[in-house]
Amino acid sequence: MNFDLTEDQIMIQQTAREFAEAEIAPTAVERDKKGEFPTEIIKKMAELGFMGMMVSPEYDGAGMDTVSYALAMMEISRVDASVGVIMSVNNSLVCSGLEKYGSDYIKETFLKPLARGEKLGAFALSEPEAGSDATQQKTYAEKDGDHWILNGIKNWITNGQSADYYLVMAQTDKEKRHKGITCFIVEKGMPGFEHGVKEDKLGIRSSDTCSLTFTNVRVPEKNIVWEVGKGFNFSMNILNGGRYGIASQACGIAQASLDASLKYAKERKAFNTEIINHQAIQFKLSEMAVKVEAAKLLTLQAAALRDAGKEFVKQAAMAKLYSSKVAVECALEAIQIHGGYGYVREYLVERYLRDAKITEIYEGTSEIQKIVIARELMKEFAA
Numbered sequence: 266m267n268f269d270l271t272e273d274q275i276m277i278q279q280t281a282r283e284f285a286e287a288e289i290a291p292t293a294v295e296r297d298k299k300g301e302f303p304t305e306i307i308k309k310m311a312e313l314g315f316m317g318m319m320v321s322p323e324y325d326g327a328g329m330d331t332v333s334y335a336l337a338m339m340e341i342s343r344v345d346a347s348v349g350v351i352m353s354v355n356n357s358l359v360c361s362g363l364e365k366y367g368s369d370y371i372k373e374t375f376l377k378p379l380a381r382g383e384k385l386g387a388f389a390l391s392e393p394e395a396g397s398d399a400t401q402q403k404t405y406a407e408k409d410g411d412h413w414i415l416n417g418i419k420n421w422i423t424n425g426q427s428a429d430y431y432l433v434m435a436q437t438d439k440e441k442r443h444k445g446i447t448c449f450i451v452e453k454g455m456p457g458f459e460h461g462v463k464e465d466k467l468g469i470r471s472s473d474t475c476s477l478t479f480t481n482v483r484v485p486e487k488n489i490v491w492e493v494g495k496g497f498n499f500s501m502n503i504l505n506g507g508r509y510g511i512a513s514q515a516c517g518i519a520q521a522s523l524d525a526s527l528k529y530a531k532e533r534k535a536f537n538t539e540i541i542n543h544q545a546i547q548f549k550l551s552e553m554a555v556k557v558e559a560a561k562l563l564t565l566q567a568a569a570l571r572d573a574g575k576e577f578v579k580q581a582a583m584a585k586l587y588s589s590k591v592a593v594e595c596a597l598e599a600i601q602i603h604g605g606y607g608y609v610r611e612y613l614v615e616r617y618l619r620d621a622k623i624t625e626i627y628e629g630t631s632e633i634q635k636i637v638i639a640r641e642l643m644k645e646f647a648a
């Protein structure tokens with residue numbers, strides 16, 4: 266077993282780290298306070314190829330492997346998890362889905378500008394009454410010649426206001442449960458398509474999350490991804506892949522919590538010495554370090570399995586389940602180490618906790634990850 270990164274992977278990790286520190290860190294606190302979308306940062310990330318990292322150069326992507334993507338996601342999210350989720354949705358949910366399942370027309374028209382980062386994507390599965398129970402789609406589409414008429418509401422949509430192209434799941438045959446769900450590409454500006462106000466969130470406040478409403482939106486037939494009736498399978502397959510993105514985001518937050526705690530513990534004095542010299546603090550730092558390392562190993566294992574063309578569903582779900590738990594635990598511990606300073610906005614660690622919590626909720630809650638893992642275990646047991 267070889268744990269060494271390749272030269273290319275190290276280079277991408279380094280580039281992402283330097284970019285995050287130079288270009289993202291200076292505005293992270295202010296954007297979090299104001300809930301401001303990082304438009305200029307996303308443009309610069311596009312120039313680095315970070316918005317279509319795993320897309321083949323044939324479709325204007327950077328053609329990097331999944332491990333590189335995970336490493337870059339960790340570095341970006343270590344500095345700002347809001348930027349991390351914007352990147353993750355565009356890369357793992359939208360670009361990966363279109364590259365794998367899109368027609369030539371879709372790849373040429375939508376994937377290429379998304380991979381270049383000139384356009385931004387969003388993934389719209391969740392609804393007011395269909396979150397974890399995603400088969401219960403109320404949004405529906407009816408065929409009208411060479412178009413489909415789309416009606417319904419989506420919510421909790423990341424990049425909801427800023428995206429240009431939206432992958433929208435809708436019922437096209439109510440009798441067929443999940444086999445009657447289809448994925449449509451809806452473009453910003455299509456008549457009848459509107460987004461709601463930005464949600465006032467606990468964390469990842471610099472990313473925009475909102476609801477979407479569709480009122481008789483006419484979507485061309487050629488905007489269907491894969492096939493009519495394949496939208497649920499599409500979503501499941503894509504979410505399997507999205508999980509190492511969110512796992513990487515969580516690893517980044519956990520690493521940031523550890524970094525901040527180490528720095529503070531070396532500076533802060535109590536009982537006549539820096540607090541890092543107290544065993545109580547050393548034990549906390551050690552526990553955090555083990556968890557961060559284990560979370561990264563699980564996440565990179567899932568990414569490496571995907572790169573090797575092997576089954577990665579169980580490992581990706583495990584990586585997301587564990588890394589998101591670790592992110593919350595490390596952020597909480599970082600606040601404890603900082604004491605009162607950890608509880609105020611002047612120090613960064615309170616943001617880490619606010620940002621960490623969502624990693625246990627979106628792209629499949631921790632409870633859903635456990636279902637996915639258990640199902641994979643049962644398949645293995647039956648084999």
Ligand code: CAA
Pocket residue numbers: 354388390391396397398399400421422423443497498501502504505578627628629630633636637
């Ligand atoms: N991978 C691939 N296919 C899967 C799958 C998986 N992990 N889980 C289920 N499927 C397939 C099944 O094989 C089946 O397909 P066929 O009929 O073709 O065989 C189909 O899905 C339906 O399976 P089930 O009847 O078993 O489905 P279910 O109703 O029990 O639900 C679930 C399964 C895993 C709980 C699913 O509903 C689920 O993943 N829910 C969570 C949804 C989710 O993650 N939402 C996040 C929203 S996106 C987001 O957060 C993005 C963002 O903006 C950040």
